[in-house]
Amino acid sequence: MAQDGTGLPVRLHDLLLALAGRVDDDALAQAREMLAVSELDRAVDHVVGCLIAGRIPVRAEEREELGALLGEVRSDPLLADRLLAVETLPHVRHRFTSESDPTKDLADVLGRTASALPDVRSVRCTWRSSPAGATPGPLPQRVVLVDIGPKGFPTATAYRLDTVLRKAGIRASVEVLTVGKPMNEYHAAASSSSREVYFPSAPLGAKGEAPDNAAWFDGEVRDKAPVIEPEPVPADDNQNGSTKSRRGRDEAFEAIQPFPPKPVKRTAARDQAQKGEPAPPAAPEQQTPPPPPPPPPVTPPPAPKAAPAPPPVVPVAPPVAPPPALPEDSPFSRAEVTMELNPEDLAALQAALADGQAPASVNLPPTVDAKLSDRERALLQQLHEELAQREQQTWPGGAEYVNGVPKPNNGKFS
16 A cells, blocks of 8 residues: 555545455445545544454554554544554455345446446445454345446445435445456455346446446436527528518528517518418598587676775865074074973973873973974974883883882882
8 A cells, every 4th residue: 555646535445445344334334425525534533443443453554554644634643553453464254145136126226326427337236144343234235346447436436326325225335446456355255256237227338338428427417408500591682682581681690599589569461461462451541520619718797897986085284384584693503493492391391201191292382383394293293102102111010129229100209
């Protein structure tokens, strides 16, 4: 078992073949399953553990190979020192027989899977009636020998066939051998007393090779996609083109389209024109009677005219005598005369405001009233009214204090 550049999975698979007949069949099947799913570290630890626990003897080169495998999967290489290494293995002669037809029901179970796996040359089967390993299973044990070519994958082939047999309820030990490699004593004895399994539904090639169209995966082989070739388009004889030539171009274009064209609504006249039948005469159009004229608009009766309103009566103010003109040399102006009140008039105005009377009831002296114009009288009247309103709104009826002093009542301090 020299390390000649062979991959780690293949080296471990060859080691499992060398241990066949010394290790029990279930332990080898579990190691092959871990190897097929790329759990190499678990597979190596599992094999070393079975050898140490069962005190199964191994050769010196086998122990060296197991130590190298433990180091490559980052496990403890010192576990290989605990293996029972011997110079010569004890001779164990296994008994194989094929009397009770070991190939029964295997053709239907393995036919589809074996034809799908790559480079499967032959499948043979036999019965083993001798125990194997420290904890052997029930006897007799069915042994399936599979021969593959250089293009095959031994680890995947062993796992797939073993899985198919277990699902079908068939207990067997699957051993995958590569054509051209020497067999050990165990496999040579099993091969000499085995029967070949024939697959009538998917036969192998004449030389034992799988057919060319077989796929390596377990599944149906799909047919090739049809290739649609466009029809040749004839040359156009007419310069202006014809309906037939255009139709040929359309059909050729539709043939090379990846998706079918959208349906076009066809009319009866177009179908008959393509078939060469005369089109039926068109039905005469029914004349639609003109719509009736609209009714004349209804004019509402005129509304009765309202009597004219009488003109407003404007009271005529009595003529006011103009104020006497002041001499030009008088030192007093009109504004000074207007705004100046004598002490008697000022006292009368203050008394009227103190009594709460309306300013309109204040009677000015005739001398002062005669000096005022109409505009000045109106302004004075408006000023008096505003002052009266402020007086009535400012002072409430209750007693209130401002800065500790009672508010005046009706303009008077108590």
